[in-house]
Amino acid sequence: MATFKHSPVDIGSDYVIVATADVGGAAFATVAEGEGVRTAGANTVFTVDLQPVR
Amino acid sequence: MLRRASVLVVVVAAAACSPNFDVTIGWTLDGDDPAPVCEFLPGGSVVRLSATSRDTSDERNSPARETTSDVSCDAGSGSIQTSNFAEIRAEVVDGDDVFGTSGLLSVNPGAPGYGFRVEDEAAVADIRLIRGSLTANLTVVDESCGDAGASTFTVSLFQNTEPRANALVVKTSRSPATTAWPRSSTARSTSARTT
Numbered sequence: 001m002a003t004f005k006h007s008p009v010d011i012g013s014d015y016v017i018v019a020t021a022d023v024g025g026a027a028f029a030t031v032a033e034g035e036g037v038r039t040a041g042a043n044t045v046f047t048v049d050l051q052p053v054r
Numbered sequence: 055m056l057r058r059a060s061v062l063v064v065v066v067a068a069a070a071c072s073p074n075f076d077v078t079i080g081w082t083l084d085g086d087d088p089a090p091v092c093e094f095l096p097g098g099s100v101v102r103l104s105a106t107s108r109d110t111s112d113e114r115n116s117p118a119r120e121t122t123s124d125v126s127c128d129a130g131s132g133s134i135q136t137s138n139f140a141e142i143r144a145e146v147v148d149g150d151d152v153f154g155t156s157g158l159l160s161v162n163p164g165a166p167g168y169g170f171r172v173e174d175e176a177a178v179a180d181i182r183l184i185r186g187s188l189t190a191n192l193t194v195v196d197e198s199c200g201d202a203g204a205s206t207f208t209v210s211l212f213q214n215t216e217p218r219a220n221a222l223v224v225k226t227s228r229s230p231a232t233t234a235w236p237r238s239s240t241a242r243s244t245s246a247r248t249t
Binding site for chain 1: 083084091092094095096148151153183184185186187188189190191192193194195196198203204205206207208209210211212213214220223224226
């Protein structure tokens with residue numbers, strides 16, 4: 001599993017991750033607006049799933 | 055004789071002006087035991103105890119002195135030198151980044167009777183976290199990236215600073231074959247790994 005980690009982030013603030021991946025020449029990406037999360041506590045963990053780019 | 059008395063007064067005054075009590079302060083993070091929380095904060099995080107202390111409780115006639123003490127975040131308590139009366143604040147810091155801060159604690163170790171406090175009554179600061187870490191587990195069509203055979207990634211992190219406006223925090227790219235993503239010039243602490 002690939003893990004992206006960043007600090008510091010403001011607790012209670014909204015963040016968005018926009019990601020892309022190349023799998024054997026095929027492109028995968030988050031939805032256009034990205035995956036959003038509101039941070040809470042010392043460490044906010046969430047999953048970002050990339051889908052085929054059509 | 056008079057000169058000797060003057061010297062004695064100066065020596066006593068100088069001694070009275072220096073911090074001369076080791077005050078133990080405990081802390082919690084958002085009301086919880088700090089150790090499990092500290093492990094999610096950057097590795098260099100410490101709790102910084104800052105004291106503003108005076109020899110008397112009268113702010114008008116008693117100059118303030120500042121002392122600080124850095125203690126490992128997960129220690130749960132630490133000591134700081136103060137004068138007779140002090141206000142102490144506890145903060146979680148990593149370099150210049152402040153992750154949380156407490157309110158002011160008033161202590162008066164030089165006041166009569168203070169030395170009779172039992173250990174259970176040691177002052178405890180509750181540090182309210184205002185910053186933390188964000189961890190995103192990246193999958194490709196619900197499979198781990200390694201299983202999916204992903205060769206390269208790019209990740210951009212934005213903060214929603216106002217309605218319909220996102221500010222770029224960090225943009226980075228890497229190959230899963232490497233163990234760490236390049237550190238961006240805009241990121242103070244960014245990492246990634248693949249298993």
